[in-house]
Amino acid sequence: MKMKNAQVVIECLLEQGVDTVFGYPGGTILNIYDALYQYRDRINHILTAHEQGASHAADGYARATGKVGVCFATSGPGATNLTTGIATAYMDSSPVVFITCNVGESLIGKDSFQEVDITGITMPITKSNYLVRNPGELADIMREAFAVAAAGRPGPVLVDIPKNITTVEVDYTPLPKAEHIKHGRLKKLAERASHNVHKIDPDSEDVKKLLGMIAQAKKPMILAGGGIIRSQAEKELLTFAEKIDAPVAMTLMGLGAIPSDHPLSLGLIGMHGTLEANRASTACDLLIALGTRFSDRVAGHTSTFAKNAKIVQVDIDRAEIDKNVVTDYHLIGDACQVLAAVNEKLPQYSHGEWLTQVESMAGEPIPGRSDGKLEPRDIMREIHDRTKGEAIIVTDVGQHQMWAAQYYSYKRPCQLITSGGFGTMGFGLGAALGTKLGKPDATVVHITGDGSFRMNAGELATESFYGIPVITVLMNNGTLGMVRQWQSLMYGNRHSQTTLDRGPDFVKLAGAYGMDAYRVSTGKEFADAFDKAVSSGKSCLIECRIDIDEMVRPMVSAGSPITDFLLE
Incomplete structure (x- = not known):
């Protein structure tokens, strides 16, 4: 069917099941807001006080629901006001699609009013970004943006659309989300991605190697990061921890990976971590890190981190392997899939003496205030x-x-x-x-x-x-x-x-x-x-x-x- 690209943007949001958008209008994005007006009974738009507020709201929505968040902004300062929110989502692997509009193509590169190269600015803080120049590709670019944001290690994606592109009438064919991967640009993207997928099965050499390291360990410890949360691997993690009978420390982004009151939970690790979590990381002989990049706030002085342990790192992102802490072994893969494969072959272990030692590492409770002030x-x-x-x-x-x-x-x-x-x-x-x-x-x-x-x-x-x-x-x-x-x-x-x-x-x-x-x-x-x-x-x-x-x-x-x- 024939429709203007401004309407195509909204139709693509509906294809993705989007029902809530956060944003702030301006001159270059007015055509999209005008199209949105016709869909106001199907998409709830939240007008924030500032574009940065919209970016954080879309991020919070994504983290809480597991869906892809959506944020609109206009060109120039509207777009640059998003950058802090984009970087925030990028660093914490939160899936948000940011849709901005730019000045018309004939004005790009001429220091036009409210013109900015937002794709260039955000290149280091997005998984991918797009400047739409071909009107007929907008629908596929929108579909690809959502797929990239949610796939693998999630993260933010930006789509920047020159204003004149939003006015072009194109042939739009509705496409159910289930069919996206078989179509157009996404088909090529999926084919490329399939060559980089590292499949983990219970009989793989990777699993056998990890099982052998666990069998030899007397003082195993687990470090759970945000990757457990993103991969929804909390059940697999709990099974894994209980089977190897190992304490679990969590990064800030990993809190909630296992219940804080579970007997194996050591709580937070790092700069403000618990005494037992930090001390156990030095005393353990095997540290299994799941979905964490060993940031400076977690590992501190990286050359001394877990200095007495063999370190195993499991991460979906190859770029994180050995980036901050050199490991003895690693597995590339989704934490949920890796743990499920390992658990299938894992016998029950008992490390009571080690757990007692870890328990003794806790400090004395901090005394309360004597002056009655609120703590x-x-x-x-x-x-x-x-x-x-x-x-x-x-x-x-x-x-x-x-x-x-x-x-x-x-x-x-x-x-x-x-x-x-x-x-x-x-x-x-x-x-x-x-x-x-x-x-x-x-x-x-x-x-x-x-x-x-x-x-x-x-x-x-x-x-x-x-x-x-x-x-x-x-x-x-x-x-x-x-x-x-x-x-x-x-x-x-x-x-x-x-x-x-x-x-x-x-x-x-x-x-x-x-x-x-x-x-x-x-x-x-x-x-x-x-x-x-x-x-x-x-x-x-x-x-x-x-x-x-x-x-x-x-x-x-x-x-x-x-x-x-x-x-x-």
């Missing part, structure tokens, strides 16, 4: 108890992020949504809105700090207008807490430009958007306010006044061995 761990534990551990926690970046990781007991994957790789302050509110829209029946709690919250607080307008019931818990210590912590410990208490002794009044700010808001300074006040927020079923902000010198414990200095604790 971050008490806040997180109250949230956990009052939501029965079922809430989805979405964070910004800083001290509050680490407290959320340490003190909420995660039962399942995708219960913690946070910017791990890129460390994006301002990620949380937009991501929380996307999460709640993707998971409307879940209690979504946004954990933030006063520094992070200021960056995209304008998205309160989005939350209020659409009536998205997210509970924001703002830990206000009047400072850039994590940076201050580093200044206190490593820069002689020279707190240069980190004290935030200024507005706004966050309770009044939330009130200006018509939201309920509370300011609390004791545990009882917080519990009462949180109960009101949950029972109201409405948007709410709870400002928690905490001490300016609260610190995240444990802590390892950047680049140090992860057993050399600066704070225990």
Whole structure:
């Protein structure tokens, strides 16, 4: 059938089952927004306060649902405002398709109004990106973009469409999603990809090698990363861990890979990891890393990481193998498929003596405050108890992020949504809105700090207008807490430009958007306010006044061995 390419974009979204889009209109993308108007009863568009908010919302939606998120923006500053969100999604392997429009082809390269080479800018932070120059290829490019975003190791894809291309009338043939792989550009893409697929079966030499290494190990340990979450391998991981009777440490992106309260769980590893997780990584004789790239925040001084162990790395992305930590053996493949193949041949082991040794590595509990002030761990534990551990926690970046990781007991994957790789302050509110829209029946709690919250607080307008019931818990210590912590410990208490002794009044700010808001300074006040927020079923902000010198414990200095604790 004949239709303009602006309409083709919307039809392709419907082919993919898209029902929610986040974005912000502008001159070059007006034709697509005009087409979207005709589909307003089939696609829900969320107009955010800023393009960066839209990018984070689409990312949060993708992480919470497992679907591909979708974000629209116009050219120039509209497109460049997406770049932080694109990089955030890229570093954490989140599948989002970003659709931008550029100036018309006759204006490209002439420094035209709101012209920018967004494909060039985003090339290093996307799995793939496209500048559409052939009007007849748009539908196939859209289909390919979604396939690339979701396939293998997921990630963001950008499609940039010159405005004149959106006005061209083309022959569009609807194509069910199940047929995409057999058609056009995707058929060629699938054929190329098939040559690079490393299939794992229970009788393969790879599996036999790993089984042999497990059989020889006396002190095995598992390191679970975000790849377990992305491949939905939590059941296979739990079976694997219980069969080899090995403790499991998790990266920030891997939290929820096994329940935090499971006897084999060691919790978080790395710079702010538990003492037992970090110490066990040095004491183990076999470390099996699943879906993790050994980032600097996880491995610390890479030459000393797991120095007494043989290291096995399982990852779907060949580029991650031996990139940061040199391994003794590796398997290329989807974590779920690899673990399923290994579990099929794996006998039951018992490592009681090793598990007892690991248990003894834990430190003494950190004593509570004697002055009665509100403590971050008490806040997180109250949230956990009052939501029965079922809430989805979405964070910004800083001290509050680490407290959320340490003190909420995660039962399942995708219960913690946070910017791990890129460390994006301002990620949380937009991501929380996307999460709640993707998971409307879940209690979504946004954990933030006063520094992070200021960056995209304008998205309160989005939350209020659409009536998205997210509970924001703002830990206000009047400072850039994590940076201050580093200044206190490593820069002689020279707190240069980190004290935030200024507005706004966050309770009044939330009130200006018509939201309920509370300011609390004791545990009882917080519990009462949180109960009101949950029972109201409405948007709410709870400002928690905490001490300016609260610190995240444990802590390892950047680049140090992860057993050399600066704070225990």
